[in-house]
Amino acid sequence: MNAKEIASLIGCSVRTLHHYDQIGLLIPHRNGLNGYREYSEEDIDRLQQILFFRQCGFTLFKIKELLNNSNFNRIEAYEIQRKALEYEKMRIERMLKLLDKTLSSTKQGGKLTMKEKLQDFDLNNNPYEEEAIRIWGKAKVEESKRFIADKSSKEQDAITEGMDRLFKDLALVSEEMPESIVAQEAMEKMYTYMNANFGYHYSYEAFGNLGKMYIEDERFTKNVDKYGEGLSLFLSEAMRIYADNKQK
Structure with a gap:
């Protein structure tokens, strides 16, 4: 597949895919005749991982670091991504309930307490981002240990x-x-x-x-x-x- 076809499938601009290539996040094969980017099935699998991580709120910088880790495991990644999205789903549901409660109270002339207005907000990072970093971050320590042992x-x-x-x-x-x-x-x-x-x-x-x-x-x-x-x-x-x- 070429960049234009992929961009159309996922609803992004071709420029976005070019940016991924430029920062070393997703580097496709180049057609020897015209120089166009051509994406293999392996590239598509990596792109899917990038998109899942993006939906989980990970930055491109973090995604690149995780995917390039020698101990990266796709099954573990899927499991973390699912937990991260479940967490995000629950967070959004809480926000919707609070919004409905606030809207109803405002229409009826009521007033929420200060605690009620704020208690359901959670501004902390998704904890599963930290889980991913812990899992694959440990590999860096082990790699250093092996280097010194040699x-x-x-x-x-x-x-x-x-x-x-x-x-x-x-x-x-x-x-x-x-x-x-x-x-x-x-x-x-x-x-x-x-x-x-x-x-x-x-x-x-x-x-x-x-x-x-x-x-x-x-x-x-x-x-x-x-x-x-x-x-x-x-x-x-x-x-x-x-x-x-x-x-x-």
């Missing part, structure tokens, strides 16, 4: 010593505000060091998610906080701010 004892010692120095330096700035220039310069050094030494390139989003693991996984918390009480919490927030700023 090194010689001398090389492993050098990485360990480097990490020890890094976290000692980070502990020195942990009294700063996470959004401060000093803290964010430290995050830049941390991001650069980890991408240079762990055999895996962390995207900005993956770096921010790693910070979450520092406080969500007690093993990480224990290892980080040995350099200073509360360091894991400081790093989690500072890494999130760093990642958010870099993605703007």
Whole structure:
């Protein structure tokens, strides 16, 4: 199928598909004679995954990261997507009930309490987005472990010593505000060091998610906080701010 045919099927512009190609999200084969994009069945399967994730509220950046993960599993993705859409369905149903209640009260001259006006709103992210990140995000940690395990004892010692120095330096700035220039310069050094030494390139989003693991996984918390009480919490927030700023 060509881009025009697909765009007609799913109700998007050809430009949207071209954008997916340009950002490396969906790269179809090019016809050698005319250079036109031609989509295989495998491309269509990937596009379906992209569209499901989009309906679940995932950003293109997150979708690309998940689909390109070496541990990505299509069956697991379908299951998460279904749960995410069920969650969204329930959220919309709550909003409709609140809207009907508000409309009826307004027409009849009634008045809802402040709690009634707000209690059914849920502005948090869909929790199944976090589930997807946790499932496939773990692969990054495992990939780094394998990379280090393949090194010689001398090389492993050098990485360990480097990490020890890094976290000692980070502990020195942990009294700063996470959004401060000093803290964010430290995050830049941390991001650069980890991408240079762990055999895996962390995207900005993956770096921010790693910070979450520092406080969500007690093993990480224990290892980080040995350099200073509360360091894991400081790093989690500072890494999130760093990642958010870099993605703007």
